[in-house]
Amino acid sequence: MREEIFQQVLSYEGPFCDVLRRNAEVARTKDLPLCQDTGFVEFFIFIPFNAIFERPIQESCDEAVKKVYSSKPYRYSIVTDPLYERKNTRTNTPSICHIFHWDEEKVQIRLLIKGGGSENLTTLFMLSPTAGEEELMGKIIEHVARHGSKGCPPLRVGVGVGGSADKAMLLSRLALTYSLSDVNPDPRYESLERRISEKLNQLRIGFQGLGVGPTIFSVHVLQAPTHIANLPVAVSFDCYLSRIGVVEVEPVRIESR
Structure with a gap:
């Protein structure tokens, strides 16, 4: 949990405030997920016009997601087909990648993990x-x-x-x-x-x-x-x-x- 959100949770005074604080503190100190829904991963990648990559960006993002989700106690939430089979991929991939070109000479990767x-x-x-x-x-x-x-x-x-x-x-x-x-x-x-x-x-x-x-x-x-x-x-x-x-x-x- 990012610090700005952590402080919002700590300042909350209301029903179940102690539970929410304890959850945030345990997740932070023990490197555990904050919620059972560990979400799907969405990337927004801004790249220079003349950047050269050694492999497909989607492939690299999926490999990173697979590595992280398989090395931690994170739930896999992605299914192969949305309407019929709905079989879990067991890797939390594929991720969702949006690729943009921009005038900067650096790569910027913006990451969003959202639950259902x-x-x-x-x-x-x-x-x-x-x-x-x-x-x-x-x-x-x-x-x-x-x-x-x-x-x-x-x-x-x-x-x-x-x-x-x-x-x-x-x-x-x-x-x-x-x-x-x-x-x-x-x-x-x-x-x-x-x-x-x-x-x-x-x-x-x-x-x-x-x-x-x-x-x-x-x-x-x-x-x-x-x-x-x-x-x-x-x-x-x-x-x-x-x-x-x-x-x-x-x-x-x-x-x-």
């Missing part, structure tokens, strides 16, 4: 392009009010606005990899993040849906250009454990083309 409960809260709204802030916020608030207690709150909320439906969804997931203190550099969207956070915490869902403490830890919004006839808004959620990470690597070999 928070994943089931994921939603997409295809709003009218005439919709404004209030309608957008209203959709999110209504959704969290109805379903937020099912995702192990306090939640972290990622919002993707614009692009196509799938682009908005990708942005909403990428937004979950940011730290609690990160804000959108555009002051309009920073204000939107803050307003959504305030409204969601007024719902008083609280820790584990018990009505005490914050309902959400943070809201992060990412935006993209979109079609004149569209306003897609995707919302992804992460549970209070917030199992994320960021690693930056200077490439070993760069070739100019």
Whole structure:
């Protein structure tokens, strides 16, 4: 558990607070999972245009996930077929890899590990392009009010606005990899993040849906250009454990083309 989340758990005073603290402390000191649902692993990998890799990125990510999950008492949660066979792969792979090119001369790997409960809260709204802030916020608030207690709150909320439906969804997931203190550099969207956070915490869902403490830890919004006839808004959620990470690597070999 990251320090910023650990401190939030320690400061919580409400039902089962001692159990939550003890769980966090045992996990930290004994290198044990915080939850029986050790999730599925999603990578967001930003690479230079001229980076050369010795093997497929997906293969490397899957090997890392397999190694970690098989060396620890982590549950395997991935099944081979979503609808019919649903046979466990017994490696927690394949992982999910999103690969982006950027202008930096380093590789950045953003990591998100999500359990099934928070994943089931994921939603997409295809709003009218005439919709404004209030309608957008209203959709999110209504959704969290109805379903937020099912995702192990306090939640972290990622919002993707614009692009196509799938682009908005990708942005909403990428937004979950940011730290609690990160804000959108555009002051309009920073204000939107803050307003959504305030409204969601007024719902008083609280820790584990018990009505005490914050309902959400943070809201992060990412935006993209979109079609004149569209306003897609995707919302992804992460549970209070917030199992994320960021690693930056200077490439070993760069070739100019």
